Amino acid sequence: MEKIPAHIAIIMDGNGRWAKAQGKDRCDGHIEGVVSVKACIKAALKRGVRYLTLYAFSTENWGRPQAEVDALMQLFCASVTKETPELVEQGVQVRIIGRRDRFSEEVRERLLHIEESTAGGNKLTLVLAFDYSSKDELVRATRKVAEMVQNGKLKAEEIDDKIISAHLDTADMPDPDLIIRTSGECRLSNFMLWQASYAEMYFPQTMWPDFREEAFDKALEVYSERERRYGLL
Numbered sequence: 001m002e003k004i005p006a007h008i009a010i011i012m013d014g015n016g017r018w019a020k021a022q023g024k025d026r027c028d029g030h031i032e033g034v035v036s037v038k039a040c041i042k043a044a045l046k047r048g049v050r051y052l053t054l055y056a057f058s059t060e061n062w063g064r065p066q067a068e069v070d071a072l073m074q075l076f077c078a079s080v081t082k083e084t085p086e087l088v089e090q091g092v093q094v095r096i097i098g099r100r101d102r103f104s105e106e107v108r109e110r111l112l113h114i115e116e117s118t119a120g121g122n123k124l125t126l127v128l129a130f131d132y133s134s135k136d137e138l139v140r141a142t143r144k145v146a147e148m149v150q151n152g153k154l155k156a157e158e159i160d161d162k163i164i165s166a167h168l169d170t171a172d173m174p175d176p177d178l179i180i181r182t183s184g185e186c187r188l189s190n191f192m193l194w195q196a197s198y199a200e201m202y203f204p205q206t207m208w209p210d211f212r213e214e215a216f217d218k219a220l221e222v223y224s225e226r227e228r229r230y231g232l233l
């Protein structure tokens with residue numbers, strides 16, 4: 001493979017449709033989706049991808065039926081706890097982006113625990129977007145920058161794209177080179193709108209629970225054939 005993206009961000013979509021097609025409950029799709037998460041982490045490590053961002057729960061997902069929200073929260077808690085030792089062994093550092101204030105104390109603690117336990121990982125940064133949306137992130141960043149102006153720490157005319165980037169949840173991470181959304185939907189749904197400026201997009205038909213190593217490698221192959229010009233000739 002010629003060009004390996006430093007940062008791949010994935011909108012994991014299609015768990016519900018996958019489950020329905022199998023005559024199963026939607027939550028079975030999410031459970032099978034965790035197997036794909038593990039497969040993609042392994043594939044990313046194998047191929048030398050440095051950052052892997054996964055959109056696990058959007059700010060809009062709170063509007064799903066309470067039973068599904070509860071099941072997802074339980075799945076996150078169980079998965080992050082169960083997988084922490086293996087992630088440490090693999091050299092994976094976990095970072096969480098999004099809001100924290102709407103989670104239960106238990107979820108907040110587990111998220112903090114996985115971040116602290118994996119802080120020494122230096123092979124792959126796994127960025128989990130939980131209660132994340134891009135507009136919410138931009139609003140929070142804008143408030144922080146406005147406060148700096150209000151407190152006289154920054155002049156309005158000094159605000160540039162670097163200042164904005166530095167106040168996003170993704171500060172000090174490279175922008176994604178490749179954004180993948182599974183299940184054939186072709187939209188970003190409030191995900192990394194600022195960071196996506198020059199990302200390549202890939203929308204495979206594969207449902208997330210079927211997105212394993214082979215599908216990951218196919219995405220790398222598609223990316224390596226793209227020509228990125230960044231607005232130049």
Ligand code: FPP
Binds near residue numbers: 033054055061075076
């Ligand atoms: C979208 O599919 C998927 C989600 C809202 C949840 C994704 C979560 C996981 C795969 C679990 C990941 C766990 C960790 C610890 C990262 P959908 O339900 O919208 O599918 P549909 O469009 O077919 O209904």
